[in-house]
Amino acid sequence: MVTVAHNPPRIAKANGIDICYDTFGDAQSEPLVLIMGLAGQMVQWDDAFCVRLAARGFRVVRFDNRDSGKSSKLPGKRLTWWEALKALVLHMPPAASYTLRDMARDTIALMDVLGIRSAHIVGASMGGMIAQEIAIAFPKRVRSLISISSTTGNPDLPQPSAKAIALLSDPQPTDREKFIARFKRMWKVLRAGRFPEDEALDRSRAELVYDRGVNPVGVDRQIRAVLASGSRKELLRTVKAPTLVIHGTADPLVDPKAAQDTAASIPGAKLMLVAGMGHALPIRMWPQIIDAIDKHAHQASAIAARVA
Template sequence: MARCKANGIELEYETFGDPGAPALLLVMGLGMQLLGWESGLCERLAGAGFHVIRYDNRDAGLSTFFDEAGVPDLTVLYSGDFSGVPYRLEDLAEDASGLLTALGLSAAHVVGASMGGMIAQELAIRHPEQVLSLCSIMSTTGAPDVGHPTAEALGVLTAPPGTDRESAIARGLRTWRVLESPAYPHTEEQLRATVGAAYDRANRPAGSARQLAAIIASPDRTERLRKLAVPTQVVHGEADPLVNVSGGQATAEAIPDAQLLVVPGMGHDLPLQLWDVYVETIVANTLRVDEAAEAAEASDAGL
């Protein structure tokens, strides 16, 4: 893994595949490290012909933390007072933009999951020249009437963090048992290994709380999404308990010519059994870039 300066902070990142291949930037979600994009999935995407980049968002993993900002009070946030929020989604989008620039990349295909989808949308809005294609997975527009979590999902998301390794892993297991895809459950061993690896690499729960504050404090993107002109694929689990499928549907409705794939039995995770679906869908969306260019050339030529 490597580290670079971007947007005034430092971001930890890792790459897969041929550096000369088209770049594919993977943006992970709330409280998740780059490990959320499992190495096997990254390798499959690299094998499909991409230079894959995964990274830790600010306040996650090994990237810059904002501990001086403290832990936000959710009660205050839900009352509409955002004065104490240290950053918003637009800042995380600027981080992604800065990472591409730091790596010498003029543009990339961008894939975001959950909060990462929100960041990817914001990146496409703010820096359309840097986004070749957009894939928004299990995410939403920020509109208040779509993408609501179930009470159980919200409960595990906002539960107190563990006080030591074992209690933190136990909390992680409870969380993923609620959020995981009902048709593709993990074994106890798989979940324990995944949660344990994340804890051992970087356990900073206050960062997750600040990221959640960034989501709450950020405005609805719907009207700005309507102005996008980038090939877009939306993927959402029909059984997603954290971001209701209405969030994905609203995203696809807002972005012109966006394609929507609703996956039966998929919750709020990226199970191994669906990796082939994700890779095929992402690749197909990137090919729309060439198709759009060819259509534009034909139009210019009067064909």
């Protein structure tokens, strides 16, 4: 088995905030930055997943987004039902203390701290939206783009299932056992199927997330950022980074049509639909997802080297 170095979490001063991050793999390997989704923490890119990616020849960087985990908590009020309804139905975005573009700048600033001029950018769900923003606004910093379980923000796309919306709109409990119970219920819905390997880890995963710090108001601020940022569909036509769009056919939160829309919006993008995958990265599906990321990223680097 390949031994992979894991550098412990550190705090970087970047874009005017504290960003908690850690890295896996050789510092001289190709940089690959993982961006987690709404309310997620960097540890929700499982250690074992990161180790497997690093073993493919990457320096894997994961971090807590602002308002999550051990990164900075920002000011701003909770999102009301009325504001959310106006955004989704009337396309009237709420006021937001920051946007997805600001979160993209966080990523770039962290790369600056780490001395990374360009990287393969991988984002899941809201992280995919942030990754798209990076490819739009900072094209020279992106070696390749991998957008997972995400969307362009196109308001004409199908909305999440009622069950998924009801679960995610339920406020995060601050009591430890209630948080763990909600975490388990939520991921059972988002995985959209029976995945015993993941279900067996749900409690320990929830404990890790809770013990690192939960921030219910921060989740609302991240939702505000998503709603206030609008559609990227037209701007994505300017993206030149080699792009891979990965999406589950059973996703109950972000309809697979969103993946088709993303791939159609980015010139030359490839689409990979994973049969039976919901809005999660189940252990059972890691091999095909890691293979796809590995192949796409290294092909992009090889093409760039030939052009240079």
